[in-house]
Amino acid sequence: MSAITAQTVNDLRQRTGAGLMDCKKALTESNGDMEKAVEILRIKGVATRNKKADRKASEGILAVQVAADGRAATLLELNCETDFVAKNENFIALAKELVGQASANGATGLLEQPYHADKSRKVNDYLNDQVLKIGENLKVSRVLKFEATGVGRVSAYVHTGAKIAVLLELGLQTQGAAANPEVAELARQLAMQVVANNARFVRREDVSADVVAKEREIASEFTKSEADKAIDEAKRIVEDYKGQLVEQKAANDAEAIAELEKRIVVGEKQIIAAESRKKGQIANMEKIVAGRVDKFFADACLLEQAYFRDPEQKILQLLAAAKGKVGEEVSIVRFARFQVGETDAE
Numbered sequence: 001m002s003a004i005t006a007q008t009v010n011d012l013r014q015r016t017g018a019g020l021m022d023c024k025k026a027l028t029e030s031n032g033d034m035e036k037a038v039e040i041l042r043i044k045g046v047a048t049r050n051k052k053a054d055r056k057a058s059e060g061i062l063a064v065q066v067a068a069d070g071r072a073a074t075l076l077e078l079n080c081e082t083d084f085v086a087k088n089e090n091f092i093a094l095a096k097e098l099v100g101q102a103s104a105n106g107a108t109g110l111l112e113q114p115y116h117a118d119k120s121r122k123v124n125d126y127l128n129d130q131v132l133k134i135g136e137n138l139k140v141s142r143v144l145k146f147e148a149t150g151v152g153r154v155s156a157y158v159h160t161g162a163k164i165a166v167l168l169e170l171g172l173q174t175q176g177a178a179a180n181p182e183v184a185e186l187a188r189q190l191a192m193q194v195v196a197n198n199a200r201f202v203r204r205e206d207v208s209a210d211v212v213a214k215e216r217e218i219a220s221e222f223t224k225s226e227a228d229k230a231i232d233e234a235k236r237i238v239e240d241y242k243g244q245l246v247e248q249k250a251a252n253d254a255e256a257i258a259e260l261e262k263r264i265v266v267g268e269k270q271i272i273a274a275e276s277r278k279k280g281q282i283a284n285m286e287k288i289v290a291g292r293v294d295k296f297f298a299d300a301c302l303l304e305q306a307y308f309r310d311p312e313q314k315i316l317q318l319l320a321a322a323k324g325k326v327g328e329e330v331s332i333v334r335f336a337r338f339q340v341g342e343t344d345a346e
C-alpha cells in the first residue's frame with residue numbers, strides 16, 4: 001500500500017477536482033494507488049450524476065465564443081440547480097470550456113465528442129467529473145454554432161448576468177467590408193437590439209402563414225372582446241346607479257335622486273355609443289385586424305423595430321446608413337436568441 005499523504009491527496013484533487021474527503025476515501029479504497037483512485041472518483045461522478053439527474057436544473061448561464069476572424073460564433077447553455085452555483089467561478093469556467101470545445105469541434109453530438117484535454121475520454125465523462133466537483137445536477141441543454149454563409153460576419157452578445165445571449169450573422173459582398181471594424185460594431189449593436197427588444201424574425205417575409213393566421217385570429221377576437229367589454233362596463237355602471245337610486249328613493253333624498261337620474265340618462269347614452277362603436281368596428285374589422293397585425297410585425301420583426309439607442313430610427317434605416325459608411329449592402333442573414341431556462345419551460 002502506498003503512503004497516503006497530504007501531498008498525495010492534494011495531487012488527486014488537482015487532477016480530478018473532487019472534494020478533499022472524496023479524494024481521501026478514494027485513495028484509501030485504492031490502497032494509495034493514484035490511477036485506481038482516479039477511476040474510483042470517475043465512477044463516483046457517474047453515480048452522483050445519475051442520482052442527481054431527476055433534480056431540476058433550470059438555472060445556469062450562457063457562454064459564447066466568437067472566432068477571431070468573425071466568421072463563426074458558438075453559443076452554449078449550461079444549466080445547474082441553483083443561481084448560487086451559476087455564479088460560481090468553477091461553473092463559469094466549465095461553461096467557457098464547453099463552448100470552446102463546441103467552437104473547435106462543432107455543436108453536433110457535443111457530449112459524445114472526445115474531450116479536448118484527454119482524447120481517451122468523452123466530453124460527457126468530463127461533465128460527470130464536474131458534477132462531483134460542483135455538487136449539483138449539470139446539463140448542457142443547448143448548443144448552437146453559426147458559421148458565415150458566403151461573405152459575412154458573425155457576432156455574439158451576452159447580456160449582463162449571462163442569462164440572455166444572441167448570435168447574429170450579417171451578409172456582405174466583400175471580405176474587406178466583413179473585416180471593417182464598423183461592421184463588427186454594427187453586428188454587436190444588432191445583437192444587443194435582439195436582446196433588448198426580443199425580436200423573433202428578421203423580416204415579415206420570414207413569418208410563416210400559420211403564425212400570421214394566428215395573429216389575425218387573436219386580433220379579431222381581441223377587437224370583439226374589447227368592444228363587448230366597453231358595452232358591459234357601461235351597462236354595469238348604469239345598473240350600479242339604478243341600485244343607488246332605489247336606496248335614495250327609500251331615503252326620500254330628492255337631490256341625490258335627481259343627480260342619479262341624470263347619471264343614468266348619461267350612462268344609457270354611453271351604452272348606445274359603445275354598441276354603435278362595436279358595429280363600426282365589426283364593419284371595419286378587416287382594416288382593424290390588418291393594423292393590429294402590422295403592429296405585431298413591428299414588434300416581432302427585427303428590421304421593423306425601432307433602434308433601442310435611437311427610437312426615431314428603424315433597424316432598416318440603420319442598415320441603410322451602414323451601407324453608406326462601408327460602401328456596400330449590409331443585410332441581416334439570421335439570428336438566434338437564447339434565454340436561460342427556456343427549454344425547461346417548453
